[in-house]
Amino acid sequence: MLQVGQPAPDFTLKTTTGDTFRLSALRGRHVVLYFYPKDDTPGCTAQACSFRDQYEDFKDLGAEVVGISSDSEKSHQKFTAKHNLPFELLADEKGEVRKLYEVPRALLGLLPGRVTYVIDKNGIIQYIFNSLSGAVDHVSKTKEVLEGLPA
Template structure:
């Protein structure tokens, strides 16, 4: 997996509204990039809704939240609408970006892993949190890291 201090690999993927998201275009603001297993599963829904409920906090910290899974754009659109998610979900069909970020599989290699990367304004990975089971902890961990970075 990537390490803290490394540049975050650039990528381009489609968003839920059909626009294109390119990581390098986010320079100048922090990005919380979270990889999750699947739309509308209990853990992934709890995680997305926790990011939703604290989204303004992330905005106030100068960060954008972005979710990535291998689900299709149509699946992401339904998930976004159902849970009123204010941030983009990116369709990584085929798992190219997941591989680029070296996100490991979980549960004996059966499930796609759940990993969150906090990327600073310069595009450098500042924090990595890897936990399949502690879905909502990804939100609190990322917020804490951003708060610390903002103070520095």
């Protein structure tokens, strides 16, 4: 996996609206970049809804939340609408960004992993949390890290 202190690799993916998202466009803001296994599964829904419920707190800390999975844009559109998610979900259907960020597979390689990165305003990784089962813990732990960074 990537390490704290390394520059976050830049990438470009499609959003739920078909627009192009580029990580470097968020330079100057903190970014919570979270990789998750699959839309509309229990753990992933709990995680996304927890980010949704605390989204204003993240904004107040100067951070943008961005979720990535290998689901399609169409799947992300349904998931976003169903749970009223206020942040971007990006479609990494070929797993290229997951590989770029060295996100490991979980459960004997059967599932895509769940890893959250906190990236500071300068594009440097400040925190990495890797836990498949602690979906909601990703939210609380990243919020704690952001509280320690200058807004």
